[in-house]
Amino acid sequence: MKKIKNLALASYKNGNLDSLLVSKFIKQLSRKDLKIYIKILKSIESKKNVVLTVADTNISGEFLKKTKNLFPGKEIIVKEDKSLIAGLKIVDFDMVYEFNLKNKIEKISEFINN
């Protein structure tokens, strides 16, 4: 596991996944190891991206710039989800920040139920 993790980290050149290195490495891997290799690469990739889900994609460039500044070195991927009603949701690897109406309503209903 540790060796495959090192291999996955070595597949990057200047912070980007290098296709040449990847094709070179996968020749050495068994099916089982390849599965782990892909999983680790996915995990590394997800750490590099921040998913910004909004209720309406009509957002200003200034807002995007501000969001980018909050997560330096990470790429912002914008997605639309009408079920949020209003506001947004930010997913940074395993951290989820909810600033939307749907979450707020859910929280109120949970609070009252309890």
Place this chain on the structure above:
Amino acid sequence: MKSAEHILKDLENKLNNFDNKPSISNIGIVEKNTDGVITVSGLTQAQMGEIVEFEEKEKGVILNLDEDSVSIILLGKSDRIKEGDSVKSTGKLLNINVSEKILGRIVDPLGNPLDDKPKIINGKDMPLEKVAAGVVEREPVNTPLKTGIKAIDAMIPIGRGQRELIIGDRGTGKTAVAIDTIINQKGNVLCIYVAIGQKRSTTAQVIEKLRETKALDYTTVVNASASDPASLLYLAPYAGVAIAEYFMQKGKDVLVIYDDLTKHAWAYRQISLVLRRPAGREAYPGDIFYLHSRLLERAVKMNKDNGGGSITALPIIETQANDLSAYIPTNVISITDGQIFFLTDLFYSGVRPAIDAGNSVSRVGGAAQTPAIKSIAGKMRLELAQYNNLAAFAQFGSELDEATAKQLERGKRTIEILKQPQYQPLSDAFEFLSIWLVTSGSIDDIEFSQISNFENEYHQFMKRKYEKLLNALSKGGKPDEKTLSDLEKTVSEFKKIFKV
């Protein structure tokens, strides 16, 4: 029934206290689900022992933190959890909600009711895992915890705040002694009975007995039965002690019975093996000692400055073929302040409770024994030890000198007087009377088969005619010469009316 106005006001109050901050959560993705242990990637902010929540609203506890993943034990059914499900950390450690209302209730280790009554809410959240009280907050064991069982209170006395192990093979009366002890605590000590890995029918019998004897009013039963997940069995004793700590912090004396820690160790072994922790002796993990020591360390007698409450622990261990030297028994023996050893042979020869006086000991309880019992128990223990030595030799010789024969006869009578039926704990005064009868030689002339009858009827006689004397004895002070001579007179009087 609440009025609509009242409900609305309640809701408004709730909304005023509503936390309006944006929600920030740490999530993970299920990678593997193996026998109730879930491996999750992500959850980088999670901490050991933290509760996590799955998509299906199932809850789990983090038990392993690895470099890229965490291992979680499920607190419910594992069949609904599948690969790819998301898991959310809650930021809370395991706890149980406790209030005064928990007395008389039967709950699971998470505080969920098992008795069709409403869940306890608005109580205090007591952590399941907690560091035991320090040296400065404690005081030595100095108050007796009466079991109502003559043999125990005289020879192996238990003090409040002590940890006394009840150990023996299956079916030797370990649980019966524990239940008798609970029954005898009415009005003095609150009780927690933790059933770990027991059959539901067995636990139901215990609960019924407690209800019948009105002992359930001051007892809480924490049940993790044999069919529950290993995680619940593992948590059950910690839930028991957490409930006990709630009452102890209020200055109350609490008795906790863990029935039994052998099954608790099995459950932890199962979890550890699935978590791929290195296995040691008998496949138990390396921290099996710590598992029980950190639990039993929470038994405590607090000093006056810290409320003066106490938690007395009576863990039960089941042995195989009376083998005290197995791994878990030796561990728990070394942790506790003494043990009461039950022997199968004694049990089947009619000595009940089947306590092996030679292998049983109480290391700190002597300090808590009342002067009354202390004044006669020492002599009885000595006579019993002499009897045990002589009995072995007497088997080889047919002719015995008078002194030896007398000692043997006294020993037999001592064993006979220590026999006691189940669910009939005795008061201090009656315990004193029974032991005094044998140590003073007052029943040396009573036919052996009539000793039990004589004892019972003498108790009734004293209750009828000499209540003042009984009250004096129940105070626990060492009886003076006059009291002893009065007692002798009462025996002589009773012998005249006692009919075989």
